[in-house]
Structures are given as C-alpha cells and as structure tokens.
Amino acid sequence: MARWEPGARERLVVAAVELFAEQGYDATTVAEIAERAGVTKSTFFRHFPDKREVLSAGQSMLSGLFAEGIAAAPAGASPLTAVAAGLERASDAFGPMNREIAPRMAAAIASSVELQEREALKRIGLSVAISTALVERGVAEPVAHLAAEMGVLAFKQGYAGWAAAADGEAGFASYAVAALDTLRQATSGL
Structure with a gap:
C-alpha cells in the first residue's frame, strides 16, 4: 500500500462513504476503509481518530x-x-x-x-x-x-x-x- 501517496485523506473519505452506502456504517471497519483507499490502517488513524469522523472531514x-x-x-x-x-x-x-x-x-x-x-x-x-x-x-x-x-x-x-x-x-x-x-x-x- 502506498503510505505517502498524495490524496490519502480524500481517498479515505470517498472509500468510507462508498462502504457506508454499500454495507452500512455499523458493518464497515476501519481496515476495510483503509484497504479500499489503498492505504494502511495507521494512515487512516493519522487522518481520523475513528470512522465516524471521516464524514466530518x-x-x-x-x-x-x-x-x-x-x-x-x-x-x-x-x-x-x-x-x-x-x-x-x-x-x-x-x-x-x-x-x-x-x-x-x-x-x-x-x-x-x-x-x-x-x-x-x-x-x-x-x-x-x-x-x-x-x-x-x-x-x-x-x-x-x-x-x-x-x-x-x-x-x-x-x-x-x-x-x-x-x-x-x-x-x-x-x-x-x-x-x-x-x-x-x-x-x-x-
């Protein structure tokens, strides 16, 4: 996964929104969001404290x-x-x-x-x-x-x-x- 690739924050937001819409908020994990965005889980947590905050970006x-x-x-x-x-x-x-x-x-x-x-x-x-x-x-x-x-x-x-x-x-x-x-x-x- 490309940890330092530009646009990680935006990709995380798009990935989270897509997954929330597809499978529901509760069923979506941070690991799934990170995987869909093409980043690591730790990159997710550098940008957001939890999955709820992704939509408050x-x-x-x-x-x-x-x-x-x-x-x-x-x-x-x-x-x-x-x-x-x-x-x-x-x-x-x-x-x-x-x-x-x-x-x-x-x-x-x-x-x-x-x-x-x-x-x-x-x-x-x-x-x-x-x-x-x-x-x-x-x-x-x-x-x-x-x-x-x-x-x-x-x-x-x-x-x-x-x-x-x-x-x-x-x-x-x-x-x-x-x-x-x-x-x-x-x-x-x-």
Missing part, C-alpha cells in the same frame, strides 16, 4: 471559511448579506468530489442514527461559527443566532439542490445563496 475548515466570508462582507452589510458572503466563501470547499459522493453520503447518513446525530452536531457547530462571526461584526446576539440558523438551513438546502442538479456547471454558491434568498423572502410572511 473539513468541518473546521468550513466553519473558518464561513467566518472569513462574513468578516470580509462590506461594513454596512445586513446580517443576511454577511451570511451570503459566508456562503460564497464556504463554497470554495466544494468541488467535483463533493458533488460526486453527495448521494452516497446522504444514503449513508440516512441509514445510521449515529451518523444522523453527527450530522446534527455538524450543523450546530456551523451555526455557532456563523453566529460568532456575526456577533464579532457587531450584530446583536438574537439577530446573529437567527441569521446563523437561516444560513445553516440555506447551506443544507443549497447543498441538496447542488448535489441533485443535472448541470455540473453551476457552483455550490449559487444554490446556497438562492436558498438564502428564498428563506429571506419567506420571512416577510412571518
């Missing part, structure tokens, strides 16, 4: 990108405009591999209560990162929390739309920002 990077985008929004931007800037910046983390594995990842998460719980925790962490970035911009906490929840919902809806789209040309950002715009319009009826 990039969570801190994603939160950081969101915060960067929010911080870089124009000074007079509304909270939701700043969230849109965060969505656009976070979209840098989503490429063809993400789109390709999205259906299998959704199937794997749907088949495991443990993975559903982990997915919910990821959303909470993302909401905290967005809210914190907004508060740092001077947004009042209740408004920041509401805008963060809308941002997470737009992220979720945008990701689902992007992953299911037949055209491969439109980027994730366009789907996420469109979802946020739809949510923004929906709030006028509250």
Whole structure:
C-alpha cells in the first residue's frame, strides 16, 4: 500500500462513504476503509481518530471559511448579506468530489442514527461559527443566532439542490445563496 501517496485523506473519505452506502456504517471497519483507499490502517488513524469522523472531514475548515466570508462582507452589510458572503466563501470547499459522493453520503447518513446525530452536531457547530462571526461584526446576539440558523438551513438546502442538479456547471454558491434568498423572502410572511 502506498503510505505517502498524495490524496490519502480524500481517498479515505470517498472509500468510507462508498462502504457506508454499500454495507452500512455499523458493518464497515476501519481496515476495510483503509484497504479500499489503498492505504494502511495507521494512515487512516493519522487522518481520523475513528470512522465516524471521516464524514466530518473539513468541518473546521468550513466553519473558518464561513467566518472569513462574513468578516470580509462590506461594513454596512445586513446580517443576511454577511451570511451570503459566508456562503460564497464556504463554497470554495466544494468541488467535483463533493458533488460526486453527495448521494452516497446522504444514503449513508440516512441509514445510521449515529451518523444522523453527527450530522446534527455538524450543523450546530456551523451555526455557532456563523453566529460568532456575526456577533464579532457587531450584530446583536438574537439577530446573529437567527441569521446563523437561516444560513445553516440555506447551506443544507443549497447543498441538496447542488448535489441533485443535472448541470455540473453551476457552483455550490449559487444554490446556497438562492436558498438564502428564498428563506429571506419567506420571512416577510412571518
């Protein structure tokens, strides 16, 4: 096995998602993930503490990108405009591999209560990162929390739309920002 071959982390994620979708999360072992990815078991553990964390790969990077985008929004931007800037910046983390594995990842998460719980925790962490970035911009906490929840919902809806789209040309950002715009319009009826 090629221990030092580039792309091991990404191959591990793809292998795990494939195996989780094929045989279920509980039935999949770390050894099987490593074998499918073409790396050793110890290489797996250099990248991830356990198999559950494979699907959380990039969570801190994603939160950081969101915060960067929010911080870089124009000074007079509304909270939701700043969230849109965060969505656009976070979209840098989503490429063809993400789109390709999205259906299998959704199937794997749907088949495991443990993975559903982990997915919910990821959303909470993302909401905290967005809210914190907004508060740092001077947004009042209740408004920041509401805008963060809308941002997470737009992220979720945008990701689902992007992953299911037949055209491969439109980027994730366009789907996420469109979802946020739809949510923004929906709030006028509250």
